[in-house]
Amino acid sequence: VDLDPSVVDVVRGGSYRHLFHPEQLISGKEDAANNYARGHYTIGKEIIDTVLDRVRKLTDQCCGLQGFLVFHSFGGGTGSGFTALLMERLSVEYGKKSKLEFAIYPSPSVSSSVVEPYNSILTTHTTLEHTDCTFMVDNEAIYEICRRNLNIEQPSFVNLNRLVGQIVSSITASLRFDGALNVDLTEFQTNLVPYPRIHFPLVTYAPVISRDKAFHEPMTVADITNSSFDPANQLVKCDPRNGKYMACCLLYRGDVVPKDVQSAIAAIKTRRSVQFVDWCPTGFKVGINYQPPTVVPEGDLAKVSRAVCMLSNTTAIAEAWIRLDHKFDLMYSKRAFVHWYVGEGMEEGEFLEAREDMSALEKDYEEVGMDSADPGEEDSDTEY
Numbered sequence: 001v002d003l004d005p006s007v008v009d010v011v012r013g014g015s016y017r018h019l020f021h022p023e024q025l026i027s028g029k030e031d032a033a034n035n036y037a038r039g040h041y042t043i044g045k046e047i048i049d050t051v052l053d054r055v056r057k058l059t060d061q062c063c064g065l066q067g068f069l070v071f072h073s074f075g076g077g078t079g080s081g082f083t084a085l086l087m088e089r090l091s092v093e094y095g096k097k098s099k100l101e102f103a104i105y106p107s108p109s110v111s112s113s114v115v116e117p118y119n120s121i122l123t124t125h126t127t128l129e130h131t132d133c134t135f136m137v138d139n140e141a142i143y144e145i146c147r148r149n150l151n152i153e154q155p156s157f158v159n160l161n162r163l164v165g166q167i168v169s170s171i172t173a174s175l176r177f178d179g180a181l182n183v184d185l186t187e188f189q190t191n192l193v194p195y196p197r198i199h200f201p202l203v204t205y206a207p208v209i210s211r212d213k214a215f216h217e218p219m220t221v222a223d224i225t226n227s228s229f230d231p232a233n234q235l236v237k238c239d240p241r242n243g244k245y246m247a248c249c250l251l252y253r254g255d256v257v258p259k260d261v262q263s264a265i266a267a268i269k270t271r272r273s274v275q276f277v278d279w280c281p282t283g284f285k286v287g288i289n290y291q292p293p294t295v296v297p298e299g300d301l302a303k304v305s306r307a308v309c310m311l312s313n314t315t316a317i318a319e320a321w322i323r324l325d326h327k328f329d330l331m332y333s334k335r336a337f338v339h340w341y342v343g344e345g346m347e348e349g350e351f352l353e354a355r356e357d358m359s360a361l362e363k364d365y366e367e368v369g370m371d372s373a374d375p376g377e378e379d380s381d382t383e384y
Helices: 005-013 036-060 077-093 116-127 139-150 157-176 185-192 211-216 221-227 258-269 315-332 338-342 349-368 375-383
Strands: 067-073 098-105 133-138 202-206 245-254 284-289 306-314
Touching: 036 077, 036 116, 036 338, 067 077, 067 157, 077 098, 077 116, 098 185, 116 315, 116 349, 133 139, 133 157, 133 185, 133 202, 133 315, 139 157, 157 202, 157 245, 157 284, 157 306, 185 245, 185 306, 202 221, 221 245, 221 258, 221 306, 245 258, 258 284, 306 315, 315 349
Parallel strands: 067 098, 098 133, 245 284
Antiparallel strands: 202 306, 245 306
16 A cells, blocks of 8 residues: 555556555555655545455455554655554454554664654554554664675665565464464564563564575574574664563574574573563573575575574663654754644644653653662652
8 A cells, every 4th residue: 555656556567566466556646745644634534445445355355364464664654644544443443453563663874754753753652552563674774784794785675675574474484384383473462562562572583694605604593593682683773782671582484493492592591691671581482483484586685494583572672762752852842844744634732742652652661671679769760
């Protein structure tokens, strides 16, 4: 779905067009112009019923609908505004079904529009209670992985998307193939989300090896497990060494046996850099799937025999929110660009409401990271 017709037209005429039913490619007549309010209120309203109708056609074909995977960006008008509208409507029509998001987070250096912080914070505020789990992907982090591991000097969106594709594939592999320890959608939430609002796991993927190097670097289970704790392989720029882990899921695929996984995890547990909150046992949820990772023919990624995708709920991801909130504050203090939003039927109060919600989210992360046994800290906290 896109409100801008040209983007979906590229898919309609592209080499992958046969993968999609023509009815399920939906485009509007004019784009949302990077404006959350246009995507959520004015332009989005015209297309939402069509989208829900097509969703209904798909759900009617399911015999046991588990939930929805929603892919969107935070920065654009459609990605932020229309997604928020869609999530609200999906909650109404399919109340208890789980909704997982893959959200492209605006990156510090690779920015496509000035108002990304506004759109991101407005959409996060609106969807916070409608989504069960959000996997954030930061463009800049993927750019760096492409540059460093694949030696691509100027990564294109195709390069970035193929890497994200590997991660999505790993997360959904257990729904599609069988393995020793399979995990379904609801199991993710049970293991990763300790409180409803704290549902932004950090994703790490390893190994990312270029086609040229594949034959010279056999990666053992211990190697890929260690790589998954390396901040360089994360999809959001933040430093887990500054935060604490609340939960951790390791999803292996390919040639992996439980014994190797156990010894790899035992080695990780001895490292001081991996700290868990004191109210949560140091348990690692493990999934093993026998289907090895598949790569796009002639793509830039090497075919490997085993890979791991780690989903960890860590307080460090709050750094990403703090960065974004700061940018929002800089613009909003001058009320820059606000008139474009108000002109599309939004009230200015929504900005403040969204920003307060984000402050509360930052505070939530701060509180879950505090040690429960130390009453002294809490007292000092309540004074200011």
